[in-house]
Amino acid sequence: MIDIDQLAKRFENISKEIGEATLVAVTKYSDVREINVAYDIGHRDFGENRVSDLETKAKAFRQENRDGVRWHFIGHLQTNKVSKLIKIHGLYAIHSVDSEKLLREILKYKEDILSPISLFFQVNTSGEKEKGGFEDYESLKKAVANLLKLSSTSFLFEGLMTMGTYRTEHKDEEAKRCFKLLKSYGDKLKEDFKLDEVKLSMGMSDDYKIALKEGSDLVRVGSLLFK
Ligand SMILES: *Cc1c(COP(=O)(O)O)cnc(C)c1O
16 A cells, blocks of 8 residues: 555656646556545546446545546447446546447447546557557548537547557667657648647556657556556
8 A cells, every 4th residue: 555645756756747748547456545545635537447447436436525536448448338437427538449339339328428528549559469449540530530520519539549569679669659650640630620639648657758758648657656
């Protein structure tokens, strides 16, 4: 169990480094008590990668009247879990819309949601088989077009998400290549759809510094904070 001073120091250090970017504190390794400590020092953006864990944690927060938390869903989302996810109070964003099929499933709930939810489209920039996400610009563009043409006030197109290559000897260069590719897709979307902003969710404990240099707007950091 991390003590409050230690955790506060870690948040402070990372917050200094990231400047204007948003720190999504990934709580998948943490129990509710640890997340409470982060909440008590003023943090509000938390990320989870499993629907059932997010449900449990969000419920515990509500029961203790810890309001104002923005939950970010960052994991692979199965279509049969969408209805459960969408009902969670405080769900703020889904970072991992990784296919046209999943997007269609999410949009079925556009009349039912509690408050607007930001969607990030996941791009497989590393080309690794085990990673999800849109594989090329054209398929991504088509999915974005399908969301935008609805002009939905329930689901907002917020931006793009990616993960750097895991298994490689040249981790830093590979991460940089992945982040540059995501940035180029974001820029193309801005141009093609005349958008003011396409946010980039990229960078984890190992590579958030690289991601920030490449223009990340949200970093998703877990182990560096909580382990
Ligand atoms: C676990 C996870 C993170 C955080 O990873 P750390 O290396 O612990 O910082 C970020 N993004 C996604 C999608 C994750 O699953």
